[in-house]
Amino acid sequence: MKVWPADWNERKRGKDCPICVDGRPEEFQFGIRIYSTAHTDAYLQRHGAVRGYAVVIWRGRHVAEPMELSDAEAVGYWRDLLRVAGAIEQHYLPMKVNLEMLGNTIPHLHTHVRPRHRDDPAPYGPLAHAADLPAFPDEQLRADVEALRKLLAS
Numbered sequence: 001m002k003v004w005p006a007d008w009n010e011r012k013r014g015k016d017c018p019i020c021v022d023g024r025p026e027e028f029q030f031g032i033r034i035y036s037t038a039h040t041d042a043y044l045q046r047h048g049a050v051r052g053y054a055v056v057i058w059r060g061r062h063v064a065e066p067m068e069l070s071d072a073e074a075v076g077y078w079r080d081l082l083r084v085a086g087a088i089e090q091h092y093l094p095m096k097v098n099l100e101m102l103g104n105t106i107p108h109l110h111t112h113v114r115p116r117h118r119d120d121p122a123p124y125g126p127l128a129h130a131a132d133l134p135a136f137p138d139e140q141l142r143a144d145v146e147a148l149r150k151l152l153a154s
Contacts, residue, residue, distance in 0.1 A: 012107045014062035019108040024059060031055065032141065034148040035084055039076035042084040042113075042152075044145050046135050049127040050117055052092040052144070056081045058109035066101065066109060077109070085113050087151040091144070095120070 007015060014020060024041050026033050031043030031054070039060060045053045058077055063069060069077060081099065089097050094115030101111045114127060121127065135141075 008107070012064040014108075017062055017106070017108050019057060019106060019110070020062050032145045034145055035080070035087075035152045037076070037080050039073065040080040040084075042080070044141065044148060046141060047133045048114075048136070049121050049133055050094075050115055051136060051140075052088050052094065052115040054084060054088060054113040054148075056084050056111045056113060063109045064103060064107040069109075081111055081113070083152065087148050088113055088115055090151055091147050092117070095123075 005011065011017070022028060024033075024036065028043075029046070031045045033041055034044050034054065035042040035056075037059075039058065040056050041059055042054055042056045045055060056077075058069075060069075060073055066074065066077070085097050085099060088094075092115045094117050096116040098114040098116060099111055100114065101109075103109065116123065
């Protein structure tokens with residue numbers, strides 16, 4: 001049985017946060033950046049159950065929960081998140097777009113954006129964890145990155 005780490009409260013306050021330590025790379029092991037503002041960075045993921053899976057990450061001070069944001073920060077975060085989700089919807093034309101805010105593994109504010117397609121492997125339930133799945137073909141991934149960047153720039 002899994003249990004919360006003994007230092008969970010310290011992690012929520014930013015101790016050893018891998019997102020804070022990684023900074024704002026253009027690319028890293030999980031994805032390629034498609035959008036960036038003062039509030040967020042969005043990455044199209046290299047692995048996933050569905051094409052178009054992205055993660056939008058808060059880029060201000062370390063915050064674990066959206067309730068910790070000021071009103072102005074929250075407006076910036078949600079504006080960026082909805083902009084990215086809209087571009088994903090426009091590019092991939094899914095049946096539905098899921099926004100998932102978990103943070104149970106890494107307590108740094110981020111939201112998973114998962115388009116749900118007609119051929120979805122789990123249309124009425126959650127998708128498998130992306131790390132457990134094969135990578136998307138690199139050529140296809142990079143073409144999607146460019147298309148999304150164009151949509152997000154307009």
